[in-house]
Structures are given as structure tokens and as C-alpha cells.
Amino acid sequence: MRRGLGRWLLASLLLLAGAGSAAAHELQPGYLELIEAAPNHYEVTWKQPYDAGGLPLPMTPVFPPNCAESRAPRTLADPAAVVTRAEIACSASLAGAWIGIDGLDALATDVLLRVRHRDGREETEVLKPQAPAVQLALAGAAAPRGDAAYFRLGLEHIALGVDHLLFVLGLLLIVGSARALLQTITAFTLAHSLSLAAATLGWAHVPAPALNAAIALSILFLGPEIVRRWRGGTSLTIRRPWVVAFAFGLLHGFGFASGLSTLGLPRVDIVRALLLFNLGVEAGQLAFVALVYALRWAWRVLAFDWPWYWQRLPGYLVGSCGAYWTIQRLAMW
Numbered sequence: 363m364r365r366g367l368g369r370w371l372l373a374s375l376l377l378l379a380g381a382g383s384a385a386a387h388e389l390q391p392g393y394l395e396l397i398e399a400a401p402n403h404y405e406v407t408w409k410q411p412y413d414a415g416g417l418p419l420p421m422t423p424v425f426p427p428n429c430a431e432s433r434a435p436r437t438l439a440d441p442a443a444v445v446t447r448a449e450i451a452c453s454a455s456l457a458g459a460w461i462g463i464d465g466l467d468a469l470a471t472d473v474l475l476r477v478r479h480r481d482g483r484e485e486t487e488v489l490k491p492q493a494p495a496v497q498l499a500l501a502g503a504a505a506p507r508g509d510a511a512y513f514r515l516g517l518e519h520i521a522l523g524v525d526h527l528l529f530v531l532g533l534l535l536i537v538g539s540a541r542a543l544l545q546t547i548t549a550f551t552l553a554h555s556l557s558l559a560a561a562t563l564g565w566a567h568v569p570a571p572a573l574n575a576a577i578a579l580s581i582l583f584l585g586p587e588i589v590r591r592w593r594g595g596t597s598l599t600i601r602r603p604w605v606v607a608f609a610f611g612l613l614h615g616f617g618f619a620s621g622l623s624t625l626g627l628p629r630v631d632i633v634r635a636l637l638l639f640n641l642g643v644e645a646g647q648l649a650f651v652a653l654v655y656a657l658r659w660a661w662r663v664l665a666f667d668w669p670w671y672w673q674r675l676p677g678y679l680v681g682s683c684g685a686y687w688t689i690q691r692l693a694m695w
Contacts, residue, residue, distance in 0.1 A: 390442065390620055391515060392463070392473035394423050398480040402452045403432065409443040411471070418444045421465035421473070424495070428453040442570075442620070455479070455501060462495030472518065474511060486511045512622075512635045516642020519618060520650075525577055525687060526614055527650055532584030532680045534654055536591055536603050547651060549604035553611025554618055555640055561619030562636050568616045571695035577617050578687035580610040585681015592677065618643055 393409040410418045435448035452459075456477065463473050466489060473489040477498060487496045488511045520526060533550070537543045560566040568576075583606075587599040599606045622639045 391471055392419065392421065392443075392466075393476075394461075394463070394473055395476045395478075396456065396461075397478045398456070399449075401480060402455055404429075404450050404452070404456065406435075406446075406448045406450055408446040408448070410446070411443045419465075419469055419471065421463050421469060424462040424464050425450060426452065426456070426459045426461075429456075456498055457501040458498060460495055460497050463489050464494075466494035467491050470522070472515065474515065488514055509634070509638055512638035513642040513645075515622070516618075516639035516644075517646045518642075519639075520643045520646035523617070525581060526617065527647075528680060528683060529577075529581050529584065529610065529614065530647060530650060531654065531676070532581060532588060533603060533607055534651065535588045535677060535680070536584065536600060538591075542603060543651075545604040546607045547647075549608040550611040550614075551644060551647070553608040554615030554643075557612045557615030558619045558622075558640055558643075559636060561616050562622050562632065562639075566616075568613075570620065571691065573613065573616050573620075575688060575691040575695055576613050578684055578691050580613060580684075582681060582684030582688050583610075585677060585684055588677035588680060592674070 390411040392411055393407070395407040397405045399405050406423070408423055410421065413419050429450045429452040431448055432451040433449040435446050437444060437446045439445070457479065461475060461477075466473060469491060471491075473494075475487045475489055475496065476484065477486075478484045479501075481501075483499070485499055489496060530550070533546050534543070537546050557566070561568070584599075587597060587606075590597055591600050618640075622635065
């Protein structure tokens with residue numbers, strides 16, 4: 363009982379802490395692009411994602427006071443966001459100016475800002491709730507590349523994707539050896555990397571309502587498998603967890619892609635952005651696995667003798683959360 367204490371107790375705490383924010387990954391990042399088509403004249407593309415209820419997130423770009431619309435905006439809706447295209451004319455270049463997002467400070471999402479200046483300089487920034495405005499680089503100064511921004515978006519997407527982390531946690535409750543752990547995490551990583559690339563490059567698409575329900579169902583699937591392992595039973599999942607990890611990893615990859623494909627990045631940037639975003643996702647996932655096992659070891663060293671039901675709670679919570687989200691997302695669908 364003591365050997366498994368850290369795993370069960372840690373998982374319980376993580377589940378309880380994460381259950382209340384399970385919908386956080388539904389808030390996809392916004393995207394604001396400004397292209398200087400003529401001196402001090404900018405073409406604007408603003409992608410405003412939907413909230414969990416299907417309404418556009420209440421946030422609006424804020425430009426410097428010396429800028430005004432030079433053409434009436436055109437708005438259209440697609441499955442991922444409300445897209446607004448407009449043009450603004452400014453009395454001076456935006457180099458060194460401040461650009462922000464009104465309302466972002468009250469939301470749990472980010473906005474990716476890309477600015478292409480007429481002299482060829484490009485800069486990419488991530489606006490966050492705690493920093494909803496940014497000052498662009500001065501003329502002649504080196505503009506920051508978007509590498510760190512894409513990596514950070516991937517890192518935050520997995521960190522806020524409670525259902526994805528819950529699936530990984532369910533796998534950790536099933537695997538029984540270091541070799542099985544390595545095989546399982548590798549299979550999951552390979553699978554979601556493939557589907558992430560396919561979705562982002564436009565080669566495959568899964569409707570968001572069906573995808574979210576299927577991801578919830580994958581978590582529900584692991585609940586009974588965890589209980590079966592406790593009772594000494596066996597199944598394909600218990601014998602070959604990497605097979606299940608690969609199969610469901612394809613689904614989760616499409617979920618990861620929603621955080622990047624919503625941006626609709628230009629083809630010239632898509633490969634670099636895809637690679638860095640995926641590296642951020644992998645870094646976050648590996649950090650989560652390392653945290654689980656580090657705390658498991660720490661609790662085992664302490665050797666507290668907790669009641670059996672505390673050790674069983676995580677498995678039932680995995681299945682219960684999976685069942686709740688499946689019903690909820692099917693109803694929304």
C-alpha cells in the first residue's frame with residue numbers, strides 16, 4: 363500500500379485542483395496581424411475566437427490615437443473564430459508605438475500579435491491577461507522573432523489543457539514499469555505530433571464538437587482500465603498501454619492543433635511555428651510526467667499509511683471526470 367501512496371495521493375490532488383478549470387483549454391488564442399502595405403498604412407486581420415458557449419470572446423484591439431480606420435471593416439465567421447479585416451491609416455509609423463487588447467485582462471487566453479513593417483522587419487509578440495499591451499520595436503532596432511512566442515503558446519496550451527493532462531495521468535496510473543512508461547509516452551508523443559501536423563497543415567480536420575466529445579471519451583475509457591488493474595485483471599490496455607496511447611494520441615493531437623490552427627498563420631511561417639509549438643507541448647507534457655514521479659517518490663519516502671480509499675480515489679476521479687465531460691460535450695454538440 364505504501365509503495366503506491368505517492369502516485370494515488372498526488373493524482374488526487376492534481377485532479378481536484380484541475381477539475382474546476384477543465385474548460386480552460388477551450389479558450390483558443392486570438393490573432394492580430396498588421397501588414398504595412400503603404401507608408402503608415404496597415405492592413406489588419408483580427409481573429410476573435412469563440413468561448414465555450416459559441417460567442418466571440420469580448421476583446422478588442424486598441425491602436426495608437428494617431429491611427430484611424432481608412433476602410434470599413436469586413437467581418438466573417440468561420441468554425442474557429444470571427445475574422446475581421448480592416449485597414450488603418452496612421453500619422454506616423456507604428457514603430458515604437460503601443461498596441462493592446464481591451465478586455466484581455468479578464469480572460470484566460472492569449473493573443474498572438476504579428477507586425478510586418480514596410481522595411482521588411484517582422485516582429486511577433488504574445489499578449490497575455492497580465493500584460494495586454496506591448497510596445498513595438500523602434501525603427502532600425504532588431505525586431506523580436508516569434509520563436510519564443512510559439513514555444514510558449516504550446517507550453518501554455520498543454521498546461522491549461524486539463525483534459526489532456528488527465529489522460530496522461532490516467533496512463534501513468536496504468537503503466538507498471540519504466541520500460542512501459544517510455545513506450546507509452548513515446549507512442550502518445552508520436553501520435554499527437556502526427557495529427558497536430560496534419561491538422562495544422564490542413565491535411566485533415568475533425569469538427570471541434572465531435573473532437574471534444576471524443577477526447578472526453580478517451581479519459582472515460584481509462585477509468586475502468588485503472589480499476590481492472592487494481593483488481594489484478596488484464597486487458598490490451600494493461601498489457602500494451604502504448605497501443606491505446608497511440609490510438610487516442612491521434613485524437614489529442616487534433617485538440618492540440620486547435621491552439622495553433624486558429625491563428626491561420628501564413629504558409630511561410632507555418633512549419634517553424636508548428637515545430638516550436640509542438641516542442642512547447644512536449645516540454646509541458648514531460649514536465650508534468652516528471653512532476654508526478656518526483657512527488658510520487660517524495661511521498662513514498664515519507665511512508666504515510668493512508669486509508670485505502672485515498673489510494674483508490676484518482677482512478678474513480680479519472681473515470682468520473684471523463685464521464686461528466688463526455689455527457690457535457692455531447693449535450694453541447
